[in-house]
Each structure stands twice: as C-alpha cells, then as structure tokens.
Amino acid sequence: MSITRREFLRRMGMVTVGASVGLAFPGLGFAQQRTEAPPDLVAVRGGAPDVMFDRGIAAFGGMRRFVAPGDTVVVKPNMSWNVDPERGATTDPDLVKRIVEHCVDARARRVYLLDHTLDNARLAFGRNGMNDAADAGGATVVPANSGRYYHEVEVGSARNLTQVRVHELVLEADVLINVPILKHHGSARITSALKNLMGLVWDRRYYHSHGLNQCIADFPLVRAPDLNVVDAYRVMMSGGPRGSSYATKLELKRMQIISPDIVAADVAAAKTWGIEPNDVPYIGMAAAHGLGIYELESLGIERITV
Amino acid sequence: MRIHPLKVARVVVSVLVLALLLVAFLLPSASVSWTAVGARVQFLPALITMVLAGGGLSGIAWVVILVVTALVGRVYCSSLCPLGTVQDLLIRGVRGRSGYGYRRRMVARPSPLLGARVIAVVSIVLLAIGAPILVNVLGPYRVFGMLAKDFAVPLVALLSHGAYFVLRPLGIFVAPLVVPVDGVLFVVAFAAAGGLVTLSAVGGRLFCNALCPVGGVLSLPASRSIVRVAIDEDRCIRCGACEHICKAGCIDSDAKSVDSARCVACFNCLSVCPVDAIHYRYARDGENRRSDAAGSGRGLTRRRFLGRLGSSTLAVFPVSFLIRRRTGRVDGTPSGARLRPASPPGSRSVERFTSLCVSCHLCVTRCPTQVLQPSLAEYGLRGIMQPTMDYAVGFCEYECNECSTVCPTGAISPISLEEKQQTQIGQAHFIRERCVVVTNGTACGACAEVCPTHAVYMVPYEGHLTIPETDMDVCVGCGNCEFACPVEPEKAIVVSGNEIHRPRVVKETDGVPEIVDPEPTEEFPF
Numbered sequence A: 001m002s003i004t005r006r007e008f009l010r011r012m013g014m015v016t017v018g019a020s021v022g023l024a025f026p027g028l029g030f031a032q033q034r035t036e037a038p039p040d041l042v043a044v045r046g047g048a049p050d051v052m053f054d055r056g057i058a059a060f061g062g063m064r065r066f067v068a069p070g071d072t073v074v075v076k077p078n079m080s081w082n083v084d085p086e087r088g089a090t091t092d093p094d095l096v097k098r099i100v101e102h103c104v105d106a107r108a109r110r111v112y113l114l115d116h117t118l119d120n121a122r123l124a125f126g127r128n129g130m131n132d133a134a135d136a137g138g139a140t141v142v143p144a145n146s147g148r149y150y151h152e153v154e155v156g157s158a159r160n161l162t163q164v165r166v167h168e169l170v171l172e173a174d175v176l177i178n179v180p181i182l183k184h185h186g187s188a189r190i191t192s193a194l195k196n197l198m199g200l201v202w203d204r205r206y207y208h209s210h211g212l213n214q215c216i217a218d219f220p221l222v223r224a225p226d227l228n229v230v231d232a233y234r235v236m237m238s239g240g241p242r243g244s245s246y247a248t249k250l251e252l253k254r255m256q257i258i259s260p261d262i263v264a265a266d267v268a269a270a271k272t273w274g275i276e277p278n279d280v281p282y283i284g285m286a287a288a289h290g291l292g293i294y295e296l297e298s299l300g301i302e303r304i305t306v
Numbered sequence B: 001m002r003i004h005p006l007k008v009a010r011v012v013v014s015v016l017v018l019a020l021l022l023v024a025f026l027l028p029s030a031s032v033s034w035t036a037v038g039a040r041v042q043f044l045p046a047l048i049t050m051v052l053a054g055g056g057l058s059g060i061a062w063v064v065i066l067v068v069t070a071l072v073g074r075v076y077c078s079s080l081c082p083l084g085t086v087q088d089l090l091i092r093g094v095r096g097r098s099g100y101g102y103r104r105r106m107v108a109r110p111s112p113l114l115g116a117r118v119i120a121v122v123s124i125v126l127l128a129i130g131a132p133i134l135v136n137v138l139g140p141y142r143v144f145g146m147l148a149k150d151f152a153v154p155l156v157a158l159l160s161h162g163a164y165f166v167l168r169p170l171g172i173f174v175a176p177l178v179v180p181v182d183g184v185l186f187v188v189a190f191a192a193a194g195g196l197v198t199l200s201a202v203g204g205r206l207f208c209n210a211l212c213p214v215g216g217v218l219s220l221p222a223s224r225s226i227v228r229v230a231i232d233e234d235r236c237i238r239c240g241a242c243e244h245i246c247k248a249g250c251i252d253s254d255a256k257s258v259d260s261a262r263c264v265a266c267f268n269c270l271s272v273c274p275v276d277a278i279h280y281r282y283a284r285d286g287e288n289r290r291s292d293a294a295g296s297g298r299g300l301t302r303r304r305f306l307g308r309l310g311s312s313t314l315a316v317f318p319v320s321f322l323i324r325r326r327t328g329r330v331d332g333t334p335s336g337a338r339l340r341p342a343s344p345p346g347s348r349s350v351e352r353f354t355s356l357c358v359s360c361h362l363c364v365t366r367c368p369t370q371v372l373q374p375s376l377a378e379y380g381l382r383g384i385m386q387p388t389m390d391y392a393v394g395f396c397e398y399e400c401n402e403c404s405t406v407c408p409t410g411a412i413s414p415i416s417l418e419e420k421q422q423t424q425i426g427q428a429h430f431i432r433e434r435c436v437v438v439t440n441g442t443a444c445g446a447c448a449e450v451c452p453t454h455a456v457y458m459v460p461y462e463g464h465l466t467i468p469e470t471d472m473d474v475c476v477g478c479g480n481c482e483f484a485c486p487v488e489p490e491k492a493i494v495v496s497g498n499e500i501h502r503p504r505v506v507k508e509t510d511g512v513p514e515i516v517d518p519e520p521t522e523e524f525p526f
Helices: A004-026 A049-060 A093-105 A121-127 A130-137 A169-172 A193-200 A202-207 A212-221 A262-273 A281-288 B005-026 B032-040 B043-052 B061-072 B075-079 B082-095 B102-108 B113-128 B134-137 B139-169 B183-203 B206-210 B214-220 B243-244 B299-322 B351-355 B362-366 B402-405 B417-421 B446-450 B480-484
Strands: A043-047 A072-077 A110-114 A141-142 A150-154 A165-169 A175-179 A182-185 A190-192 A227-235 A249-259 A301-305 B227-231 B280-283 B372-374 B385-387 B423-430 B454-458 B464-468 B493-504 B514-516
Touching: A004 B139, A043 A049, A049 A227, A049 A249, A049 A301, A049 B134, A072 A093, A072 A169, A072 A193, A093 A110, A093 A175, A110 A121, A110 A130, A110 B385, A121 A130, A130 A141, A141 B280, A141 B417, A150 A169, A165 B075, A175 A193, A175 A301, A190 A193, A190 A262, A190 B480, A193 A212, A193 A262, A193 A281, A202 A212, A202 B480, A212 A281, A227 A262, A227 B032, A227 B299, A249 A262, A262 A281, B005 B061, B005 B362, B032 B061, B032 B183, B032 B362, B043 B061, B043 B113, B043 B139, B043 B351, B061 B075, B061 B214, B075 B082, B082 B139, B082 B183, B082 B206, B102 B385, B113 B134, B113 B214, B113 B464, B134 B139, B134 B214, B134 B362, B139 B183, B139 B362, B183 B206, B206 B423, B227 B243, B362 B372, B362 B402, B385 B480, B385 B493, B423 B464, B446 B454, B446 B464, B446 B480, B480 B493
Parallel strands: A043 A301, A072 A110, A072 A175, A110 A141, A175 A227, A182 A227, A249 B514
Antiparallel strands: A043 A249, A150 A165, A182 A190, A227 A249, B227 B280, B372 B385, B423 B493, B454 B464
C-alpha cells in the first residue's frame, strides 16, 4: 500500500521531535535503562541482612545480572559449625535464604548450598539454620563429606596450591556465589571472602601445612566466584573462627559488602573489621595473582544506608 | 504339612529382633538409636549392666531370661539371640529344607555340652574379676556385633557408594556411608563368618551347644524346664523325622527322648511328625529326659571342642597383634610420659570401662564422627577389641552423646550432653618443635580453629604469625585438635587419655558471647 506525502511528512516530524526530546532529556521515556555502568562494589549498612541484600543487589541491577534462566547456582555460605547462628560463626541463615530466593526468582534451574564442614555436617546444618533456610528458599543442601565428589585439578599459575581436590559442583556450576561471614581468625587474622572458599576443597590439612596464606590466595585461580556477599552484620572480634562464649566478643556492625571482585571485597571487609589490608597477607597475595583490585579508590563504590 | 504356630511365632520374633539390631548397626541417623533396644534384651549385656555396672533394672533382661528358661526352655536362643537367627538363616541357606541326618551321628558323637558349660563358667569368673575377654570372643551378641560392624557395614557402605553412580546423573547428591575400612578387622570377621558357616553346615546350632557361654548357662535351667519339647512314647514309631530335622542335635528317636538342655526351642520338629507324637508341653521330671553324661570323658569330643575353641581364638589374637593398624600416634609427650588411651565419655574410668565392655561395637557403628574404634593393644591384652578414641580417624563431636545412649552393658553409662561437655576424658599436649609455624614459618592454627572449649588458642609469635597455646583446665579431650593437625606422621598436638575421667573447669557462660552494639553512624569505614 502506498503512503501519501502528507502522512510521510507527519511521521517524520514525530520521529524528529521524539528523538530530540529523548536526547535532550535522557531519563525521560527510557526510565528503565541505566546509562551509567554498574558499581564495582556495593556497601550497605543499617538493616537486617536480608533487607540489606535486597537493596544491595538492586544497585547492581538485580540478581539477573549474575544468574541467567536455567542456570545451576552454587551458594557457598559459611555453615561449617554446629553452633547457633547468633554465635556469629556461621553466615546469617536469613541472608542465605534471601539470596536463594533471588536466584529462584531469576529462574535458576537448581540452587545448591555447599560447604565441606569442620563440625559434623548432619548436626551442623540443623543447628546453624541452613537446613531451614534451604527448605524455605528452595535450595538443596549438598552433603559434602564424601571424597567421591571431589576431583583433582591442576592449578597451573598457583604458587603453593599446585593441585587440589575440589568439589565437582564448583567445576560444573554455572554460577558460584560466595557468602562468607566476616570474623576474627586465630591464625589468618580475619576470615572473609577469600578464606571462605576453603570449604570447597577436600583436604584442608594441605593448606595448613603448605603455607596457609598462599594457598588461600591461590584457590580462586581454580574458580573465582561470580559474586561475593560478605555478611558483616554480627561480627566476631576475638576468639574466632569458632568462638566461645567467654573468649569472644561480638560487634553488631550491621554491614554487608557485595562485589564480583573478591580482592576488593576482602579489602573492604578488612577495613570494616578494623585491620589494615596490608596486615592480612593473603589479600595482597591474591591481588598479586591479578584476582582483583586492591586500591578501593580506583573502584566505583556505591554506599547505601537502609 | 502345616507349620506349627509356635514356629511361626518364634520366626516372627527372631526376625523382628534381628531387624531392629541391623537397623541400629547399619543406619547412621541418630533418630533410629531407639532400635538399640534389641541390645538391651540380650543376656550377657544385661547381666553386666545389672550386676557389674550398677545399671539396676535396666539390666533386668537376664533375670527374665533365666526364669523363662527354667519354665519353658531355651526360647531365648531361637527368638532373641541375633546370632541364633543368623545361624538359622545360614542353616536354611546351606541345608535348604533338608535336615541333618543325625540319626547315627548323634549317638556316636554327641555335641559337647559340657564344653559350653565350662566356657560359661570360665567366662563369668573372668567377667567378675574384670576381664571380659572370653565374652568378647564368644559372646553371641558380641559375635553378631562383629559380623554386623566389620562385615555387613562395609558391604552396605560399598552399596551406598555404588548408589553414587546411579544417582549422580539424576542430579541427586547423597551422603554415602563413610566407613574407615580396616583390613585386619574385615579379615577377622570374614574368618569368623566362615567359621560360623562351617559350624552351621556341619552341625546346625553347634556353636550354641559347644562354644556359646550363654548356651552353657541356659542349658542348666533348661534341662529341668517345666514345659519342653517331649515325645509321646506310646505314639512314636521311631521314624526319625524329628531327629533328622533337629538343628541342635538334641533328639534321639531311637530312645524316643529329647534333651531339653540342648534344645534351642526352634519348634521345627513339631511340624514334621507323621503321627503327631511330639509336642511342646508340660513334662514330668524324669520323663523323656536324656542324660547328658555322654559328651564327657570321650576323647574325640574333647579334642574336637578344644580344637574349635583354639581355632576361633587363634583367629583373633596373633593377627591383630602383629599388625600395627594405626599410624601417627606418638609414643611420648614432651614430658616423656607415655600416651594413654582414652575411653569414651560416660565410661568414668578406663578401668571401669574395660571391665564392663563386651566389644559389641554398637557404639563404634553409631558414632557420627567415627572416633570410636576397636583397640588392639591400647588397653592391653585383656582389652582387645574394646573401643577406644582414635583421633587419627575422627574426633569426639562436642554436641553429641550418642554412644552413651546405646551401650547395652552400661560400660558407657548414660550421660547427659551437659555432663559430657564438662567431663575431661583426656588432655591435649602441644609439641612445639613439630608445629608448622615453627618448622615452616607459615601460618596454621588448624588446632585452635576447631577447639570447642578454647583450650587451644592462638597467641602472637613472630611477625604476623600466631602459635598455639593450651589451657588444660578447660580441655575435654575431644581430639578435635589432634584430628585437624596437618603434621605427618606424628602430630604436633596429641591427646593422652585420663585414667579416671574428671570434671573440667567451665569458664564459659551459657548462651551468646558478649555483644557490643555501637551507636548508629552514617560513616562507612572505606
């Protein structure tokens, strides 16, 4: 069908007006689209852990930035200890539940909770609330205490951790989300995102006998997490990592650090805890591997108060 | 031919008790530990519980069994004893429905009941003086426990690992049964199983009448029981069908008599008589009883008995002693004192534990962290096979008291979780010159990480390094530290058992540690 000359001119006029308006006022008419890049690191403070995560992940553009429909997601919290969650030794179960819910909303096919525990797993997952968090959120808890599920991989560019038996889900999953709890550690100074990955290997004793700090720094060469969420709500300031009720002091810092950059997350976590990142050897070693950015000033940081 | 209802009843009961015990031994979940009730109705464990362990009425089973036996014969042997049921299954497997053709053989070579009675007396005397060694070798519940734990459990573990291949492609993750495979114990159990199969094939319930200490004890009241299997001499035509089917070799059809001292009350004979001449009924004293004088004074029998006793004990002793199973256990602490074995929490002292334990290994199979392992030489010769804490294999979980809830003899007395957490069964000794921090100059702290009572903690050393320090007052001897230590072959921190368990100093408060809630601020630390 042919078009009349008048109709053609009318349409051209509309397009010109619309384009001009759109170019002159970028927020107008394209309200859903962010024209600036997502932040490198988001720091949230002042709310409950699950609420803080909602605000934090929204600043990245939602969980769908990290999880595509049909993905297999492995969430690695700290659920290693057979203690109540109020002891500050394990990740807040409400936070874990919330993260799982976000993954499910992003249409992940399967969400797993994975941790090779120090305490007896069956007892721990009931006491520290992770069984309930998994059931409520829609995740599957993986029993990681059988060597059958671990496979040896070569880590070419590692300095000490040249080969390691790692859980097969780490190698197979589409997305790895690292959810540590920030706390004092008797020998590593603090434990945060980098140290939390130790729960993905079969043989912890290798780390302890081959240079703990260097092995912690080497591991992300096997697989770096796609996202790190540091739970700094209830922070153990002494007596870590297990804590005891008389040698431990907890501080309610009510903070959370979210970043795909594991080095930046731990630098921020160290400063949050109150220690210079220079005094935590494994952070610098990880930066030396090129696993992330050490200088926070060069990063785009969004700070949110709930 | 109909099956006699008594036989049906004893089959149902025996299968039920066996199933309960198998569940207790094979399924790791704590929620099925009530099935250990199958262990509480066993004769020797109950005897030990009541008479030696001060367990009171929880050990009443042996009294009940004795009374019942005096009234109605050795029904324990065919309905409650798990080894009896195992033998019945073996007999059925080996012999099918055919009997034993005992007709001539029994008269010529009767089973040496005297042997079992001697063993029974010796076992009980040794038990009374604190050396349950014969009970640990020949006690039927203990033998069953050994077969279950060293034989059946590894097989089940193998199957559960096989399940991995089936379930993994379906995306299902399972926790396979993880069992430290002990070659020596498996071989011993295999030999014992082989011995049992042989005995069953050759002579049915031969173990029960030749070797079993419980059989020896129960044969005494059973020989005069008021109700027993008896033959109506008027009706019997001496066809020998009952003698043929008898598992215990207690029927002499020529003499038309049944020896109730040997009869294990399986009731198989009640169904096979073509003229309905054999019944389970009241029998007057003197009627239908065969003297068991035969069996003593016959050189052939005594030699055979000694040979069997010798071969079964031989299978256990030298093999176990010659092979040192564990590596990594240090022979001395820094002060030069020898490392002592630790007995499980609830046992109160090593002396008490080794005098009461029958080595059934129910605690070993139920321990969720597998720290309880059968000993070889740790408790000395008389304590062989009795469980001890092996910190190379596992550690004692702080929030668990499972072993004390299942022990059928009271060797591990029931203890509340709180009491267990305040009991010191051993002390950890730090050996500084072996520590990774000292030898390699790198950070470690594996021991302090896992200590549940803050008995091991890190203090500043050099530069950014920290090194362990110990506070023995609060140590419970759980061995978490020793298990976690990465130094091989001799660990840098080792636990030595306390001869007598003692309360530890409790420094922690109940509940949550001190919490600081700072003023809310808009400031971010970076």
